[in-house]
Amino acid sequence: MSALAHLTTNSDDKRTLVVVFLRGGADGLSLVVPTADENYYRARPRLALKKNGLLDLDGNFALNPLLAPLESAWKEGELAIVHGAGCEDTTRSHFEAQDLMEHGGFVAGGWLARFLRARGPSISPLSAIALSPTMPDVLSGAPSATAFQRIEEFSIGRKTTPAFPRELRRLYEMESGGLRGAAESTFGALARIESIDTNAAPENGATYDANDSFHQGLRQTAQLIKADVGVDAASVDLGGWDTHFTQELTITGNIRSLGAGLAAFRRDMGTRMATTTVVVMTEFGRRLGENTSLGTDHGRGSVMFAMGGGIRGGKMLGEWKGLTREMLDEPGDLPVWNNYRDILAPILAKHGAPADSFSKIFPDYALKPLPLYG
């Protein structure tokens, strides 16, 4: 039981968990640089980020300057960072690793979906949303989950008579299996969303990039949360991190988008950040050594961020054993010293997961939760 000491449950149903997934395997070593480790500079003669110009975090690590918008969250103690984080999958396959990190084990359905079920039924059909064209696996099996890209899209159409949705609904209610459930979720969400003012501007002077789909996903997540339509969990993706080739060129825009987007969301949410947690994860990091095409290949450990929701941040959490040769994972990767479940579990507890539900949310795994809340 002592291992689970950092799990304190809180069943406040106004809390929202926002899961940001960096798809493609983000190079954690470029996001949060181990400036005190000479091995990093030796392994990346061309790609390593020079110490000066970085934003020092604790003397050992520094933020990529493109993440400067996150510095205030760090200084105010709302941002926690865990390096050498990831999952136990060793295939270095995007799909296997994403699969494992979204499913939370070798089970059907996603961990976020199982968390929502463990919390008990929600009255809101918008309990779980994905700001994406298709439903991510992390929400597969959720009691109700809806994927969309723009709130405004969310209506059948103004010109239909009431008879049309009524008759349509009647036919779907006669169905069995997946189609029936899908239709139930859709009709429920349609009714709920009509109450939202989609023109509401961001608060507190926050600015999102109008042309950045990640930013627009966060903006609309904030709108839905603030409209109190009962969003328990939101999934927002930021893709394009698979930097085998000319990494610096391909990764710069993504890092900028990540930092500016998260900072805008935090500002826009204002005091609601106290009940909103943002967690940022990726399927794996990149190999420590750069390859000959100025890129990095699939590795193991990367970095995870957790922000808001009462997190006691401003410090690096978890294990870090250094990048010496004998510490590295074959064939030369930053290892996974911190399993993603140990970062997620305390957050899920804070968001109301019952203490006895963790064996269902993360089956076959002995949790060692990190002290995210002090």
Next chain:
Amino acid sequence: MEITADAGIRRAFTAVKKTSRREFIITGAAAAAFSATLFRAAQGLLSEGGQYLGLGLSRPISQAPLAPASVEIDPVAHALNRLTFGPVAGDYERVANMGVAAFIEEQLAPENMDDGLCDRATARFADLWGEPLGEHYEEDDDSLPPILRRVTTLRAIYSRHQLFEVMCEFWSDHFNIDPGKGDCRWSKPSDDRDVIRKHALGNFRDMLRASALSPAMLWYLDGQANSLKQPSDKANENYARELMELHTLGVHGGYTQQDVMEVARCLTGWSFYSKRETRLRKAIRPRVFLRNVASRTPFTERGEVFFDADHHDDGSKRVLGHEIPAGLGKDDIERVIDIVAFHPNTARFLATKLCKRFIADEPSAASVEAVAKSFAESKGDIKTVLRTLLSTAEYAASAGVKIKRPFHFVVSALRATNASTDADKPVMQFLEKMGQAPFRYPTPDGYPLEAEHWHATLLWRWKFALALANNQIAGTRIERAKLQRSLGGDAAMMAAVLNRKPSADESDAFFKSGDGLALLLASPGFQRC
């Protein structure tokens, strides 16, 4: 210092070079081809001007064709649901008359069936389609992927070679390339032509080999960067891993990290002349670039695949238990392709995917084994494999258990309503909302086959049904009253659209809904296949 253009690829390009616009301009030697092109274009313009507006592509419907008579999906309707992107008016009668077995054979031999309506629908893009890749590089950055999406959609809607188009979709997912990545925006169309469509009903090993050295794949999975300048360099593993994980063995197919690294070593040195020989690429292959400039015109070389022996790791390798001796050079790739294409786990992996496409999301082990056996015994002959699959008891018993993916749904709705469409942006936007525009899947694993991934798309299916039924999609037009009349009334139209007789509840909802046709297309019955 040998640089050898791959002979097969070179032949393929030579074969289509006669339609090159630039060669005509430069040498004036392609007059015959050009005048044929001009003739085709003029013919298209004069007789079918409407195609440029997406009009005039509807099919003639014979008065009151035979419609399904059972509320259950019968074997004829089942074949049409699974082997096509949905029936058009008259299909049911035609297949009922010829028999399902003859229909399958007809569909397995598309080369014997003319395809006039589809040719007309895509005529304006035909020139582009015939050109070698080097010519495609002349196009603007964003011009080719939308054309590729559009042509693919038009073919699915209008082609009589329906099973062929279904298989092209299957292989496009299997060998997925997102043309949004760099050079792929120019090279994906020729990949579609020379890999996917060329081999869709051919032999798997041939398709795999073509894919391995397709410029678009060499770019998409970084094969072109897999090059050893000096002995200490490490191979780029990206393609090697996906070759085994996604294209052949499957992720649990028994390969190791060591195998990935060894396959990557085998494939070092293969590359192609891309649209831009950037400064970085010059730095990687200075000698190749200099030779290119010095002795060959970059224009004719662009898109050409070559093997650079200097940058190949020619040591011995061990792949999945097979020794590959040192010194094989460009033959390494043939050994690798043979090893993975004929591996028993590849047969099982491909059989599983095909069964998921044609039988059910969770096919039985017996069906998968039967299809895998056929795959192995025929050495990957795709027609043989499909015949085996379609003769399983599980296929016959699986009517209606599958849910159409969004592309299938949209195309089947357009076909069922005898729509004239240009498949331009308004249609594509609907497909994007449903998350399945062709060639828009961002990672190499391709659109998922199973229904659960598509449950969140219902709202957009309903909106599409309403928009189509009410002619609210620009560039797309249906003749609702004419359709109802020529099919023989409401009951016959319901049976034709659903591909079975409607239930009493469906019929009741059709009349009460205020928009019967839209309701049918939006109904759960039309999502099934």
